[in-house]
Amino acid sequence: MIDIDEHGRPEPPLAADEAGTLLGFLDWQRATLAWKCGGLDAAGLNATVAASSMTLGGMLKHLAYVEDAWFSRWHGGDRQPPWDAVDWAADPDWDWQSATRDTPSSSSRCGRARWPGPVPWSRRRWPTAAWTASRGGHGRTAGRRAGAGSCAT
Template sequence: MTLLDDQGRPEPPTDGDELATLNGFLDFQRATLAWKISGLTAAQLAETTAKSEMTLGGLVKHLAYVEQQWFHVVLHDREPLEPWASVDWKADYDWDWHSAGDHTPEELTALWQAEVDRARAAVAEALQAGDLGQPAKRKPWRGDDRTVSLRWILTHMVEEYSRHNGHADLLREAIDGQTGE
């Protein structure tokens, strides 16, 4: 039975095995992002704060990209899918951040949720063939021979969401005053 906190986020298990614990913390961070963007309009998702160009919409689209990049491309060595496949990353390295304003909140949330679902399926598929120590099928960094394990990818994704959820805290408070974890 999954316990939910006051914001409807699943609490990570306190006595789970390694996979349940990693997935529990990652799902908690994913749910934190969903909480931070809930109920906002497209204009609110496009707001910036201080001197930063960062927006909540850009953050959501970036995390959708990161989900696909690590779990679909790096873990399984598959080619990127749209909308990422046709992006000219050399022309705009931060395209995921910059192009988010072209979408409605519903489109951004659906894109992100589809990538989260694809990532969960990719992890389940990988675990049918091996354990958390299995290496990813593609090296993640150009010109670098190091490879990463599924364990590393899951841990990195917890870090990625944790860092960006800190940004989401600041952006959401600047938009409408909502605060909390």
């Protein structure tokens, strides 16, 4: 049985194998971001702090893209809409930058609406994801691109 906290988040397992721990914490992180962004209007989702161009709406869209990319496209699947129609070579930060044009209820913006597809795929593709992570694949890939809003290593 999964315990749900007062904010509607599934508690990660206290004792689980590698797959159960990773997937439990992914569920908890998704629910945390959805809770923090829930009820925000377009102005709230598009607000920036100081000199940063990062927005909560951009973060929702980026995280939905990253999960879809890691657990589907990079593990044998095809890009799913809306990611398949993007010219990533022309705008490698499209997920962040295009979020300001989305509405709060837009399925491409709202992580909660985008996650139902990637989540089951994540769970089915766990052995391939574990192999990639065990070889440092996630960290190397994340540090490869140096665009606006990314960390170059």
